[in-house]
Amino acid sequence: QSALTQPRSVSGSPGQSVTISCTETSSDVGVYNYVSWYQQHPGKAPKVMIYDVSKRPSGVPDRFSGSKSGNTASLTISGLQAEDEADYYCCSYAGNYIWLFGGGTRLTVL
Amino acid sequence: EVQLVESGGGLVQSGGSLRLSCATSGFTFSGYWMIWARQAPGEGLHWVASVKQDGSEKYYVDSVKGRFTISRDNARNSLYLQMSSLRAEDTAVYYCARYTESWHTFDYWGQGTLVTVSS
Numbered sequence A: 001q002s003a004l005t006q007p008r009s010v011s012g013s014p015g016q017s018v019t020i021s022c023t024e025t026s027s028d029v030g031v032y033n034y035v036s037w038y039q040q041h042p043g044k045a046p047k048v049m050i051y052d053v054s055k056r057p058s059g060v061p062d063r064f065s066g067s068k069s070g071n072t073a074s075l076t077i078s079g080l081q082a083e084d085e086a087d088y089y090c091c092s093y094a095g096n097y098i099w100l101f102g103g104g105t106r107l108t109v110l
Numbered sequence B: 001e002v003q004l005v006e007s008g009g010g011l012v013q014s015g016g017s018l019r020l021s022c023a024t025s026g027f028t029f030s031g032y033w034m035i036w037a038r039q040a041p042g043e044g045l046h047w048v049a050s051v052k053q054d055g056s057e058k059y060y061v062d063s064v065k066g067r068f069t070i071s072r073d074n075a076r077n078s079l080y081l082q083m084s085s086l087r088a089e090d091t092a093v094y095y096c097a098r099y100t101e102s103w104h105t106f107d108y109w110g111q112g113t114l115v116t117v118s119s
Helices: none
Strands: A009-012 A018-024 A035-040 A047-050 A064-069 A072-077 A086-093 A099-101 A105-109 B003-007 B010-013 B018-025 B033-039 B045-051 B058-060 B068-073 B078-083 B092-100 B105-109 B113-118
Touching: A009 A018, A018 A035, A018 A086, A018 A105, A035 A064, A035 A072, A035 B105, A047 A064, A047 B105, A072 A086, A086 B045, A099 B045, B003 B092, B018 B033, B018 B092, B018 B113, B033 B068, B033 B078, B045 B068, B045 B078, B045 B092, B058 B068, B078 B092
Parallel strands: A009 A105, B010 B113
Antiparallel strands: A018 A072, A035 A047, A035 A086, A064 A072, A086 A099, A086 A105, B003 B018, B018 B078, B033 B045, B033 B092, B045 B058, B068 B078, B092 B105, B092 B113
8 A cells, every 4th residue: 555645637628737646644754855756658658757846857847846745745737738648656765765656646638 | 868678578477487677778877776666557656676786785665575686787787677476466567767866766767568477
């Protein structure tokens, strides 16, 4: 059972904003602020969109942003585009070079 | 260009063994922690194992401890996952990924290799 809980699905229309939450249910995980978000299109490898809670790798549009409040991390995608439709996974470092992934959220662009 | 290419997946009977490989290029392999992650059909991602730059430290998810062994050959820029006593629940696409410590994230992933364990 994952210690990171995500909604199974979210949806939004083009141009709108959506937020995907990732709630840490294990106190061990919450000690670190090493949360990443990955985008995965069907049949493709994951791609890092956000690291260290809110940092964005070069090449990732600034429409993608991350934040964390308490034990919940969030990924916000503004100005939704059709190509944003994908699965999104949060991932948090749990110490001792062990990582936990959330169950994943399917984003549908209506 | 950073590249990670997995190989070695296939169909194996329950209780069997398989060795996965991850050939890398485009970066100094010996300078990075590396991991294996997996994704069962229609399911989410799960971290499986990680290995330190020099291979001196290895960590595993509880469900594979004693059955899987992660290793690396820095001279060949390659990562491996030896899997034994395979079970149906090990059926998944297996990905190798590079861990960048300064970012605390997996910044490059391979395309994955499918392992199917038949019962």
